[in-house]
Amino acid sequence: GKPIFIFFHDGSREAASFGQIVLSHPLVVETIETFFLPVIINSNGTCVEESKVAARYCAHRSSTMVRIVNEKGNDLVVKLEDDMCNMANICDIMIKSLQRKEIPPLMYLKLLKKEKQALNPRGKSHAEDPQEIVLATKSIVRAELDFADAEGVVATQVGKIGSTEVIKVTYDSVATAQSFEGIIRHALFHHDLQRIFCINEVQEEAAQKEILKFEVTHIKISLLRPAEIIKPIRITKIFLQRDSWRFMPLTPFQATLVNLTLWKGRPDVAASLLSPRQRAILEALETKHARRSAIDVDISLAWDRLEVDGVFCWL
DSSP states (O other): OOOOEEEESSSSSHHHHHIIIIIHHHHHHHHHHSSSSSEEEEEESSSSHHHHHOOOOOTTOOOOSSSEEESSSOBBBBBOOOOTTHHHHHHHHHHHHHHHTTOOOOHHHHHHHHHHHHHSGGGOOOOTOOOEEEEEESSHHHHHHHHHHHHOOOOOOOOOTEEEEEEEEEEEEESSSOOHHHHHHHHHSSSSSEEEEEEHHHHHHHHHHHHHHHHHOOOEEEEOOOTTOOOTTTTTTTTTGGGGGGGOOOOOOHHHHHHHHHTOOOOOHHHHHHHHHHHHHHHHTTTSSOSOTTTTTTHHHHHHHHTTTOOOOOO
């Protein structure tokens, strides 16, 4: 039978955050509803049976919010990470649990794990270790496609800061060999790098060292001020703008890879990056009208908009 996904809700702030952050993500919800038997236990409630289950699985554990067990009640994943509000951790234990049940890998879930892992490296905050770099290059469209194919890159975003066209590259330096310096070198050698916007002073110092190393003097390096935001422009993910794809609710990593594979003329590969519900939405969009583009829109918001527009409804 299906593995059992047990969420112990003890009324704590952490449990509430888990519901608001993790259980609000449409791909996480889809995975739990499709491939698991979801169970919610009120671990502080008065129900005798709930108390017994809570006592069995919560005793002597550093993380007691989530357990994934088989039909006999045995843990499918013995080791759970402490921070269960970290989306990458939840994706990881779901992937491992499904592997134990010999269910083929879910590509969309793997992509979500990699993306969230890059956004929260080693448990550090975005301010401490942003894993992002903002660059101005001569050809933004070509740079977006090229960086999408680079090792360790999990998202690209094209836009403008003031009158300057830029690309923001999000990368994972924990699970891959990619680095801040590596992204700069790639832009230097392949994309006529013109300017580097640094997110913090550590990046600024690293960028200056890297530029001096190659004796490049024309490239401007500056700190990205809080008021400087990347405004969307029409050429972002240009191949994703075609047909029904522009209305698809996608994670940043999915959108980056789908744009790349559509450019390569492989819509079949692009579809393989989607979840079953996303593929159903793509099919529905061929006959039903959506009103607003989903490109660079948060997946949860884009998902809700399509439901409001009557494109689909999951009951």
